[in-house]
Amino acid sequence: MAPIPKGGTVAVTGAAGFIGGWVVRDLLSRGYRVRACVRDENDANKTTFLKNMPGYISGRLTLHSADLNTAGCFDDIFKGCHGVAHVSHVNGYGDDDYMAKTCAHIVKSVNESGSVNRVVVTSSVAAVVSESNPKEMHQRPVVYEDRYPDGDNPRISGYSRSKQQAEQTFADAAEKSALWDSITCCPADNIGPIQSAHQGDFGPWQGLMKKMLQGECNPAVHGYRPWHTVDVRDTAAVQIALLESVMVKNGERYIAFNTHKIDLDEVCTRIDQLLPELGYATPDLSENLDAEGLAKRARSKATYAATDLRNDRTVALGIAYRDMNDSLRDMAESLISVGEVDPVLRDGFSLHK
Secondary structure: OOOOOOOOEEEEEOOOOHHHHHHHHHHHHOOOEEEEEEOOOOOHHHHHHHHOOHHHHHOOEEEEEOOOOOOOOOHHHHOOOOEEEEOOOOOOOOOHHHHHHHHHHHHHHHHHHOOOOEEEEEOOHHHOOOOOOHHHHHHOOEEOOOOOOOOOOOOOOHHHHHHHHHHHHHHHHHHHHOOOEEEEEEEOEEEOOOOOHHHHHOOOHHHHHHHHHOOOOOOOHHHHOOEEEEEHHHHHHHHHHHHHOOOOOOOOEEEEOOOOEEOHHHHHHHHHHHOOOOOEOOOOOOOOOOHHHHHHHHHHHHHHHHOEEOOHHHHHOOOOOOOHHHHHHHHHHHHHHOOOOOOOEOOOOOOOO
16 A cells, blocks of 8 residues: 555544654654544643644644544544554453454444555564563574564463454454555554653553652562663654555564663663762662572573564664663653652752752
């Protein structure tokens, strides 16, 4: 299918979220018309930041209440749109019937729009590699778009399975329609600035840094898996590149990743290194582990150190990824300034208010 026209109209589901909000802002900055889909357009806590974007006052950005659990909620919104950035999370990861239902709602609205010719589906690297099967990661350490977790493994997470299900559902529906195509973006661990306070309570990555700033850091979170980082603004750029590209094909996946890994405890110590003027009081990161705990930590770190996550396809699209340190700094500062987080500081330091 053809890419969307420059300056065309794009619907963004999950527009109030961390990724969705940046997709909206980036689309506007590139001259597009945007229909931002949120659960409740009158929920000021989640939509004020969207209404403060310059495109809203002119009418180039419009907000629309749409609950993807409700059939037909996107019918009127998608009519006249050239593209859809489907970023929204769902409530029932791991529930195959629920996933099928919510995907069907969006597919039906796309099919009936008469105008949409490309959908970009936000998936995850969790649909590329499963964290629950270390043996599989040892056997297939190169992680790229054509790799899938061992679907026969009963330990595969519901989140991973549901993301794969959504990818396949949209690709199959697009092929059947022959009027639109579906391309998948698989982001790694999104870091970078929040745009609204409510985004600091989710994540998990911005939520974990929020806890760090408040003095809490558990290095064992996620079983010592390092953060495979990507700036949320770069994830948004990948989404838009996929909407615009003449090279992509239905069903293809594209990993958004800046090639940098960092352990969770190092993220915590990095805050003070990046913002020495803040005076952040880095919490005690020592762990009281027995021999079994030490061995488990060593095995996990060795497994992830040996994996090779690739971003070749998005680099070929022209994506220039931000430096991880810039993203971590911007995330910390935005959590304090936008999220109104009160960080734990060393004696003699205070916030500049």
